[in-house]
Amino acid sequence: MPDATPDTSTALPALPALSAQAERLIELGVHEIAGLSADEIRTFAAESDGEGALLAVHPDRAPASALAPLLRRDGKPGFVVLDMPDVDEFRPTAVELPDTPLYVVTGVDRGDHMANWSPEEALPALTKEDRTPLLLTEGIHWVLQEPAALERNRCFMTIGSRLRKPNGSMDARTPAIWISNGTGRDGRERRDAPKVGWCWWNNRHTWLGFASTTGRRA
DSSP: OOOOOOOOOOOOOOOOOHHHHHHHHHHHTHHHHTTOOHHHHHHHHHHOOOTTOEEEEOTTTSOHHHHGGGOEETTEEOEEOTTOTTGGGOEEOSOOOOSSSEEEEESOBOOGGGTTOOHHHHHHHHHHTTOEEOOHHHHHHHHHHOGGGOBTTBEEEOTTEEOBOTTSOBOSEEEEEEEOOSOGGGOGGGTTOEEEEEEETTOOOTTEEEOEESEEEO
């Protein structure tokens, strides 16, 4: 396991109040994707105690493929890489989600200090810290609410979402959210756009931390 990278990142802005996050989701039409009314989201936010927490929609209701295009950076919409057509099959793994359409995620951290670690190295370290990795959909929700959470050279993986193969083994791809350089199949027109992609389970990347949470509650 590599030494922890010195934390040279600037403090991220605090998340908006849950009521403001609810309005943001409604503005983006996430409630319609999830089959919820605007009032249901507003009521949940009003009745939840979640200062500094993230409002999330269960991935069964709002999958990554539907959320990613709602991301924006420099006016460019987010996208899922072409070689991840099965993005919605990456399911919560070793993560317990509330069995409700809406829930809150507490103590979200980007994990900059784990940059240049592999997912295989990061997961046990997070567990030791009593943290669990973010799901891909939770990571997208975070950037929807706080675009500054996604910075060039300080992006993050969401290894709480994994894909299990038919034979029971885990797919070696692990989801991440970063910023496109507009190269290869991304296309030049997507340079600087938010990008949902993947990295190998055993690979390290100097510009990817590991986003995590202290817990989730309904």
